[in-house]
Ligand SMILES: CC(=O)N[C@H]1[C@@H](OP(=O)(O)OP(=O)(O)OC[C@H]2O[C@@H](n3ccc(=O)[nH]c3=O)[C@H](O)[C@@H]2O)O[C@H](CO)[C@@H](O)[C@@H]1O[C@H](C)C(=O)N[C@@H](C)C(=O)N[C@H](CCC(=O)O)C(=O)O
Ligand SMILES: Nc1ncnc2c1ncn2[C@@H]1O[C@H](COP(=O)(O)OP(=O)(O)OP(=O)(O)O)[C@@H](O)[C@H]1O
Ligand SMILES: N[C@H](CCC[C@H](N)C(=O)O)C(=O)O
């Protein structure tokens with residue numbers, strides 16, 4: 001593709017000499033002859049350091065936001081292009097490079113602190129069941145049904161994101177449902193996407209290491225609604241959801257609300273033997289929805305998906321029967337009787353899950369959890385205090401400690417707990433799960449929280465194979 005055509009899509013001035021670009025990347029290790037290289041300043045290193053390597057590997061031009069680099073690398077013999085907003089321009093150019101795929105495939109974005117993966121899965125399954133070929137991009141996997149690959153991150157880099165959209169389009173997809181994380185929005189991973197629909201699930205403290213304050217976190221999430229053309233559905237019971245709804249007029253899309261007081265009203269939720277019955281009201285009509293998802297909070301995810309599809313023009317009656325049998329890996333997954341694995345790794349999620357399990361319990365509620373290292377530290381004492389309030393016994397353990405000292409992480413969780421007699425600390429997660437299983441009497445419920453679908457544990461810079469669900473299955477067989 002012509003370089004000037006790409007530059008134009010980001011509003012950058014054309015070069016005098018026309019060049020052909022065969023590939024766009026921000027990673028020098030991926031550069032090949034014909035690549036356009038973006039030298040991004042990251043959190044760990046600076047892409048400008050890799051400009052010589054990129055040119056050596058065949059980059060035809062380099063885009064940078066460093067005036068120093070424009071001087072320093074003049075002699076390398078390739079055009080050096082200046083951009084004031086490099087991450088934004090990278091996304092716009094990659095989108096153009098892959099043929100602006102969001103113009104011809106319907107993209108749904110799901111954002112919020114908790115419930116993105118669950119809501120995205122519900123939408124993905126419903127749309128496929130409605131005969132619309134639909135792909136998913138999210139925390140667990142990327143791809144079309146039966147052809148997915150494990151995800152690296154929730155929202156991939158723009159070079160991966162737009163390539164995936166193009167591939168889905170070529171494979172005949174009608175829709176793609178994407179989880180859009182606040183990192184993804186702030187770091188311009190999806191900028192340039194024309195979203196057809198968007199969902200806002202909720203917002204509570206999380207990622208405050210990256211966002212510094214809740215306001216910045218909210219403003220990142222809000223960006224999704226400026227990129228959405230048709231409809232947005234918003235949790236009207238959430239404080240920040242209310243704020244979004246109050247701003248209705250400023251977004252290009254129509255906004256509707258769901259929730260106990262929403263336009264799509266959650267009238268009643270009942271626990272069933274193996275799931276939930278969610279009674280939704282829209283105007284005078286009542287819609288009973290039976291789902292295999294567990295936990296009252298899932299009524300919100302069900303309502304979010306239902307309202308979005310109805311707003312997109314699907315018949316509500318047609319949707320009703322389609323919610324049963326949907327499961328989401330590692331979310332309220334009952335691995336063996338009364339032992340649940342759940343991805344709750346925020347205070348709000350832990351509270352919701354523990355409350356949901358209290359509704360189901362006949363005996364005690366035991367929880368095994370920890371907190372990830374190199375992530376938000378503010379949530380640790382809050383999660384400790386929530387566990388103390390809602391669980392009968394707590395086993396603190398390692399989540400993904402990464403580069404942090406596990407003892408320090410656990411101490412920060414402990415600082416939120418007053419009554420230490422109901423807490424045990426076992427750093428080895430396998431031994432902690434074993435202890436939980438041994439303590440658990442038949443009528444008790446055991447929750448293993450924080451890692452959900454993850455199949456590894458990150459200690460230091462190494463990733464070891466570890467899957468809470470496998471460990472539970474294996475140990476339960478041994479203990480019996
Ligand atoms: C804070 C953050 O999101 N960082 C992401 C970001 O890293 P970065 O921009 O800091 O990059 P860097 O490593 O400093 O490198 C700078 C530049 O030099 C380039 N480089 C580097 C080395 C080299 O040899 N040559 C080269 O060209 C890199 O490609 C990059 O362009 O871009 C990298 C490549 O795309 C990502 O791997 C990295 O994700 C890190 C690993 C991460 O953990 N991100 C998490 C926090 C995240 O994004 N989470 C969200 C939210 C999850 C949720 O709540 O659901 C998600 O969407 O997953
Ligand atoms: N609507 C909701 N409100 C509050 N908590 C929820 C909701 N839905 C799910 N949860 C809880 O949050 C956890 C994470 O849910 P899910 O994976 O769907 O969210 P997510 O937004 O994709 O999270 P992440 O950003 O980590 O990928 C679940 O395991 C559950 O404990
Ligand atoms: N999407 C979340 C995942 C956290 C999961 C938890 N197991 C951890 O490692 O902290 C994040 O990137 O912060």
Ligand SMILES: [Mg+2]
Nearest residue numbers: 116117139179
């Ligand atoms: Mg997710």
